[in-house]
Amino acid sequence: MAWSQRLDGYERPFGDSELPLFLGSQNALGDMFLFLAFRSPSRYLRAERVEIAWSIIRRNNPLLMCKALADEDNPRLSFSPPPTTEAALQEAASALHWSRANRDELISEYMDGPRKLSNDYLSYLIISEQGTDEWNLLMCAPHFIGDGTALHQSTHELLALLSSEKTDAELIEQLSTPKIWIDLLPPSVESRLPVPRSRFARAVCKINYLQALSKEIGGHTLSRIQRGPKRTLMEEREFTEEQTAAILSRCKANGVTVNHALVALCNIAWTRCTSQSPEIPMMLYTAANLRSHLAPHPSDSHWFIALTYFTISLPAFPGNIWYRARQAKAQMQGAVRSPFLPARALLSAASRARRNVSSDAFLPPAGSPELPTRPTSSAALLGVSFIGDLDRTYVRAAYGAGLHLHTVATASRLKPGGILLLGHSFGGRLVVQLCWDSMGFTAGQVERFWTAFTDAIPEFLLC
Template sequence: MSKWSRVGCGYERPLGDSEYAFFPASQHGLGDMFLHIALRAPKEVFREERVKIGWSIIRRRHPLLMCKVLVDGDDLNTTRFSLLPSSTQTGALAEAGAALHFTNKSKDELIFDYMNGPRLLSNDRLSYVVISSPTSSSATEAPDHINYSLFVCATHFIGDGAALNQSVHDLLCILTSTRSDEELKRELDEQHDWENTLPPAFETRLCTPSSAIGKAAAKVNFWQTLGKEIGGHAFSRTHRGLQRAVFVEHAFSETQTAVILAHCKANNVTVNHALSALCNVAWGRCTSQSTQLPMMMYNAINLRPHLTDSVSTYWYLALTYFNVILPSFVPSSHAVFWHRARLVKSQTHRAVYSPFMVSRAIQMASCRALRARGLPQPPAPVEAIIPPAPSIALMGLSPIGNLDRTFTRASYPPEVQLHSVTAASRLKPGGMLLVQYTFGNKLWLQLCWDEMGFEEAHMERFWEALKASVEEFLC
């Protein structure tokens, strides 16, 4: 069981299946998440001592952020979280300071270095904060207000993007509060109930069938679901040199975004549903591959509403995945486009609200963990009928949602102005990631990819086709 046990003065637990599924690849940085927020704030807010205090409070509230991962030699089966919390305020501040850095790099430099440079995180450092400000300011700027970059990163096997967003908001609330440094430090001196804060592996917090018939039915459903996931389209990948991640983003105006949201509402879908249909259109317009097979895209499901107990921290991994399958030919009209968006909605609804969803999540986590360990997958039951068709996903989508609900402007003083948010994660060779969200009442699209892992100009064509599809069908 992936639960915590007392070891000396600290705590340990093995990684759960979903956590472990991300772990081996993370040793090369794959999946390491980051969130960059550009803002303008008084110098007082980002004094080094105050940031250290705030970051220490966040880590104390969410202890996976300050855990280490221990492995006995090369035996990855011994992989486990380890927490040795400091018993003093001084020690807690020193621990947070070791995962904090101040610099004067630009946004582009921070992102490029994180995506392409040496890994910033490690098994000894699962989270990190960088505060960056320019070395000089304009003569028109107030001398006590500065443009800052707040760059926060964490490994994917301890949480998801929603946890990262929320913790950055909470950190900003602490830093911009009216409480003095000494008042903030008092939280570090309070007794802490670590055993009720440390999150168990989410698989132990889900209710699954207990009867033999229920277990058998869940297993058959899992394999039958896999058998229906048919996709035959993939980006043209090639190895053209050392991996080099590039990043592009586009924000639609507030006026355009209002129209986009209204069109989605009128057609009974969300922007998230429309995004899959937009990728479907963009791909169809820039590929020469056969349209005989459908195209498939994968997305994540948040399992937090299905957990049987609660913990005070929101930093833990609780995700599973499902696929959306659409025809690969280009829609012939706006009506067909919106029909496809509604197909995405219905497929999403079936996946999220299936009575087998939780049991599928458990079995998928087990299969992914076995794959990560290099072990053979369990055989499909004879009852499952798996058609001999390809199951290739074109891409994964990361529709984050409305970040204005997370970064609520009223939570900060008026002199703190948030400009932009950027989020992604380190890629594998030939990897790509498409992110979509609303921030500042604007719809944002962000795409990053390994430019040396695809045919030259291939991803650029897709990106331009995607933006054009938004303009054509949603604006």
């Protein structure tokens, strides 16, 4: 989907990956946040300087400044560039809020309170002062314009600007640099993925996609019962730098990454909690980043959605941690390294956008064998998002003196009964987090799983 110029700006229709997420956002579902606690001299957080830096981030990533037009027949993105530097600063200030709320208050209000984002404001920044030189930051955006990668990168760049040696005047000069907007505006991800050209190649991709669906086998689910209005909790377990180093070393010695091990521990923790049949596998769903598969584009903005989804199925009976971790590794690498991944992503996005794969170009030739279908037992226990080592994004050397990062957390606004397990390393420390609707499940069930999972980490990875 390409942008077209209008009298007062630019527009383009939503792509297949964006459209379902946009429709969900109309009920406040999928609105992302990034929380960061940090220490910083107050001179870096002067209101004028924050407005300038936030405006630069938005100008470099114009989807943050877009509006969503919800016309039923033609939902689309609309961008009207600020005509002057002063207008750009005013636009950024309107999407900036100052607060004194603590972490729990910020996250609870964002996840369960009235929606902060809207079709007119697709991004929002909250700076909350916590005391002498202690600050909280909350950066917010809907999932249809980006992902966790974009949130983390923008937060890093914002901190680097705020704490840089550049004066406010020099930052204003940077903000005033002319932009060729048609080059900077990101197209839909579907327009940048390679599409098989021949009818035969497309048929092969369609069959491969359906074969992948046929392997999505899982019958274990959490018991959902809405016991009251949604109330989101975010539990966290952090390990020390010494513990994290030991965990990484043990995983490496067994030929897996910590992400593979965490998937296996989900499996083992669940087998200790469930009374459901061990004959049916346990399935998790997760996301693959498509950025390395995209065709080059003049825009260097990192704000666009470039994810596709896949599942991991593991036996639901007790087993060896490292065997399970290697099973998880084989499935995860098989998904993300497959040459069919771009085609699968296109077909999956089309399926979500249209509820079925409707493109004639992907139909197999007449007389082909019967195609595989998704199994009847195809339910996921929960979603997992293990983003990896965030110290590669938050490069501490890029910050000015006195700026020190404490903790970071990301999640998306959930539907009732929603649940997501997250993991990352930050400051050399492994962190696992569980974000869930505490009123959406049978009482005590999620708590038992979380305890079993977090207890299994030192039991298996630090023994």
